[in-house]
Structures are given as C-alpha cells and as structure tokens.
Amino acid sequence: MFDNNVFLxxxxxxxxxxxxxxxxxxxxxxxxxRAIPLSMMEYVHVSVDGEAVPDEDIRVSLxxxxxFTQKEAETVTTYKWEYGDPLYIRVLKDxxxxxxxxxxxxxxxxxxxxxxxxxxxxxxxxxxxx
Amino acid sequence: MSRIKAGVSLYSLQDQYLxxxxxxxxxxxxxxxxxxxxxxxxxxxxxxxxxxxxxxQVADWHRMLKETGLQPVIADVFLNTNLYKNRTLTHRECIxxxxxxIKQANRLGxxxxxxxxxVPYWVIxxxxxYCEKYDVTIAIEVHAGMAFDVKATNDFINEVKRLKTPYAxxxxxxxxxxxxxxxxxxxxxxxxxxxxxxxxYCDKLLDQGTDLHAVIRxxxxxxxxxxxxxxxxxxxxxxxxxxxxxxxYPYEVMDDLMPYIKHFHFKMFEMTDEGPEYSIDFKxxxxxxxxxxxxxxxxxEYEGNRFTLPGHPTVEREQVARNVKYVQACLKEIQG
Numbered sequence: 292m293f294d295n296n297v298f299l300x301x302x303x304x305x306x307x308x309x310x311x312x313x314x315x316x317x318x319x320x321x322x323x324x325r326a327i328p329l330s331m332m333e334y335v336h337v338s339v340d341g342e343a344v345p346d347e348d349i350r351v352s353l354x355x356x357x358x359f360t361q362k363e364a365e366t367v368t369t370y371k372w373e374y375g376d377p378l379y380i381r382v383l384k385d386x387x388x389x390x391x392x393x394x395x396x397x398x399x400x401x402x403x404x405x406x407x408x409x410x411x412x413x414x415x416x417x418x419x420x421x
Numbered sequence: 422m423s424r425i426k427a428g429v430s431l432y433s434l435q436d437q438y439l440x441x442x443x444x445x446x447x448x449x450x451x452x453x454x455x456x457x458x459x460x461x462x463x464x465x466x467x468x469x470x471x472x473x474x475x476x477x478q479v480a481d482w483h484r485m486l487k488e489t490g491l492q493p494v495i496a497d498v499f500l501n502t503n504l505y506k507n508r509t510l511t512h513r514e515c516i517x518x519x520x521x522x523i524k525q526a527n528r529l530g531x532x533x534x535x536x537x538x539x540v541p542y543w544v545i546x547x548x549x550x551y552c553e554k555y556d557v558t559i560a561i562e563v564h565a566g567m568a569f570d571v572k573a574t575n576d577f578i579n580e581v582k583r584l585k586t587p588y589a590x591x592x593x594x595x596x597x598x599x600x601x602x603x604x605x606x607x608x609x610x611x612x613x614x615x616x617x618x619x620x621x622y623c624d625k626l627l628d629q630g631t632d633l634h635a636v637i638r639x640x641x642x643x644x645x646x647x648x649x650x651x652x653x654x655x656x657x658x659x660x661x662x663x664x665x666x667x668x669x670y671p672y673e674v675m676d677d678l679m680p681y682i683k684h685f686h687f688k689m690f691e692m693t694d695e696g697p698e699y700s701i702d703f704k705x706x707x708x709x710x711x712x713x714x715x716x717x718x719x720x721x722e723y724e725g726n727r728f729t730l731p732g733h734p735t736v737e738r739e740q741v742a743r744n745v746k747y748v749q750a751c752l753k754e755i756q757g
Contacts, residue, residue: 292727295731296439320439324432324435324463324466325463325465325466325499326465326466326469326471327465327501328501328504330504330505330506331501331503331504333506365505365506365507366505368504368505371469371470373469373470374435374438374439374465374466374467375438375439375441376469402503402506403499404499404500404501404502404503404537404539405499405537405538405539405540405567
C-alpha cells in the first residue's frame with residue numbers, strides 16, 4: 292500500500308570517504324502516513340541483483356550525520372523520521388556497486404500504533420553506476 | 422437545533438505534502454478556497470517535531486489560521502505503545518505521552534483530540550485533569566474493522582459513559598457506512614492481480630445489508646469458506662483478509678451514542694462525476710445527523726489517494742474540492 296513511498300528515484304549512488312569508495316547509499320520516504328520516532332522502524336532490507344545484503348552492513352541516518360546500525364536504531368527515540376523527509380540508507384561494501392547496471396531492491400517496514408503487523412513497502416530500481 | 426459545519430482533514434492532501442507539491446501553507450489556503458470552515462490535522466504528519474513544537478511553528482500556525490479564518494477543529498493523535506521493539510509502554514508512559522499531546526493541542530488552539538482506534542480505555546480518567554486544565558476533549562475513533570464489535574472500542578465507550586464527562590467521547594469514521602465496495606479499491610487490487618469474484622462476493626453482502634466483517638464475526642472469527650473459494654491468485658490471499666475493512670452499519674447504530682459523538686471523519690474514496698460518493702451516502706447521513714441535532718464538524722477524509730493506479734496522478738485536490746462542495750450543498754438543502 293505504501294510501495295510508492297519507497298526508494299526515491301535517482302538517489303542510489305556510491306559513497307566515498309577519504310578517497311575510498313566505502314559503499315553505496317539511497318533514500319526512502321516512510322511507509323506510513325505520519326512521522327514516528329526512528330525506534331519504530333522495524334527493518335530495512337537491501338538486495339542487489341537478487342542477492343540480499345547482510346542486514347549488519349546497513350546503516351541508517353535521518354540527518355546524514357549520525358549513522359546507526361539497525362540494532363542501534365531500536366533505541367533512537369529522540370529523533371523522528373518525519374513524513375516527507377527521507378531516511379538515508381547506506382550499505383557498507385568496499386568498492387560500492389561496480390560499474391554498470393544493477394537491480395537494487397529496497398524493503399522498508401515500520402511499526403504503527405494500532406495495526407498488529409508492520410507496514411512494509413518494497414521497490415526495485417535499475418541503478419546505473421558510471 | 423443542529424449546526425453541522427464542513428471541514429477538511431489535511432490527511433486528504435497527504436500525497437501533495439509528501440511529494441512536496443504543496444506545503445502546509447499551500448494546503449491550508451487551498452482548503453479555504455474549497456469552501457471549508459474548519460480543518461483537522463495530524464500533527465505527526467505535517468508539523469515537524471510534534472509534539473515538541475517550537476514557538477515559531479506555533480506562531481506560524483496561528484498566522485495561517487488568521488489569514489484564512491479557518492477553525493482548527495481537531496488534532497488526530499496516535500499513541501506509540503510500541504515505541505520500543507522489546508516491550509510495550511507502561512500505563513504511566515502512555516499517559517505521559519498523551520499529556521504532551523493535550524498540551525500541544527492547547528498551544529495550537531485546538532479543543533478536540535481524536536485518539537486512534539485501540540487506545541486503551543484506562544487513559545481517560547488520569548487524563549481528565551489535563552483535559553479540563555487545557556480545555557481539550559479526547560475522543561476515540563470508531564473505524565471500520567475496529568468498530569462496535571471490538572473490545573477495545575467498546576471498553577472505551579463504556580468508560581466514557583461511566584465517567585459522565587464532557588471531556589471524553591467518540592469520533593465516527595464513515596467507513597462503517599459503506600453501502601457499496603469502494604470501486605477505486607477494487608480497481609487498484611484488480612490491477613495488482615486480484616480476482617473480481619472476491620469483490621462480487623463483498624458487494625453481494627453489502628447489497629443484502631450486511632458486510633464481510635459481520636459475516637466473519639458470525640462465523641466465529643473465520644473467513645467464510647465460500648469467500649475463500651473465490652480466491653485464485655496470490656494477491657487474493659494478501660488482500661482477501663483485508664476486505665473486511667468496509668462495514669455496513671445502519672445509521673441507527675448511533676441512536677444511543679449521539680450525546681458522546683464529538684466529530685465525524687467523512688471518509689471518502691471516490692466522488693463520482695454524477696455527484697455523490699460511490700460507496701457512502703453522505704446526504705442520507707447528514708439528514709440523520711440533522712434530525713438528531715448533531716452540532717459539530719464533519720471533516721472530509723479522502724482515502725482514495727492510496728488507491729491511485731500506477732502511472733496515474735493522484736486526484737486529491739479535485740476530490741477534496743468535490744466532496745466539500747457536495748457536503749455544503751447537502752447542508753444548504755437540509756439546514757437551510
């Protein structure tokens with residue numbers, strides 16, 4: 292139902308630190324119609340060309356300054372994932388995505404206040420790395 | 422004498438906000454242009470940092486209201502009982518969160534809070550001193566799928582009755598008055614691969630004056646076998662169990678509840694070219710409310726945006742304008 296909110300177009304790119312490509316990054320809107328504290332993010336999964344990325348290699352951030360593992364994000368109640376603001380998702384992978392075309396799939400789920408199952412959304416995009 | 426007023430829930434224009442086609446300011450001005458008298462807001466949706474708003478945000482809110490003359494009718498509030506993954510909030514934590522929401526409503530000049538369905542009844546009594554101090558009433562939402570046959574909803578209503586306070590009540594969502602299965606939902610699901618027979622089944626029940634939710638209840642909480650027999654695809658298995666979210670109560674279900682009803686969500690899926698909403702007879706409902714001396718707002722809550730077919734633009738703006746126009750025309754006819 293919220294698939295259209297997932298994986299903002301044109302946001303997937305490799306990310307460098309200290310002259311080295313440390314992984315790749317993408318952005319997504321929330322799979323809900325309101326803001327919630329980041330602790331209510333249930334999970335984020337990423338797969339590349341059909342292969343799942345290990346969840347422990349994923350980092351998330353609301354401000355591109357503080358980055359959290361998913362386990363750490365469970366305790367982040369001070370900051371909210373606002374409706375209309377993206378969540379930044381980084382996958383740590385030496386060298387990032389290789390040159391060429393990739394199918395990158397992003398799945399995001401959040402807990403709501405009153406629906407017993409988390410609200411999940413998925414989108415797959417073709418990403419071209421120059 | 423009833424005095425029913427038309428408002429708009431800003432929820433109706435959520436996709437405009439999410440995709441940055443409209444700001445909160447644009448939306449408020451647009452709602453005014455549509456002819457609404459009041460607005461309903463989800464602070465968690467369009468006020469960043471809620472409920473810890475800055476003085477600047479609050480001043481800006483009051484400026485927009487002053488510019489438009491719109492009444493800030495109601496704030497839709499949620500209770501994040503599952504804030505943490507490993508445990509549910511304690512009673513005290515729940516109440517502390519809701520006290521913050523009451524204070525926020527007061528700062529925004531709002532005197533009514535909609536508590537989302539399933540908020541437990543035991544929050545009411547400890548909150549009453551705050552409701553009185555800040556002049557904010559709390560009201561539970563009665564929503565299709567979580568309405569009068571659900572224990573949490575009934576417990577809340579019974580507690581409202583027991584406490585005999587003007588500061589607690591209920592909000593009715595018109596999704597409980599579906600006379601036909603929403604066509605936009607059906608078309609969206611057909612496009613996802615669902616089978617038409619599944620929706621024919623639901624429509625047949627609605628035609629007979631009942632609904633799938635009621636039939637499931639009569640069947641001991643299980644989906645009826647002949648309904649499951651209509652399923653052919655994977656999408657049927659996913660969406661089939663969700664088909665019970667469109668209920669078909671008679672208006673008379675409100676006869677004894679009118680003293681406690683503080684507000685209406687005019688949930689709507691599709692204003693048709695011919696005029697009325699496809700599934701819900703708002704004119705009939707407004708006549709009932711007039712006849713029962715309802716004095717309050719009915720706020721347009723457009724839900725069809727969620728069922729926009731892929732590749733099509735959302736029609737939130739047009740649908741909201743049409744609904745407000747229709748409601749105002751009905752009110753003129755009924756109230757004079």
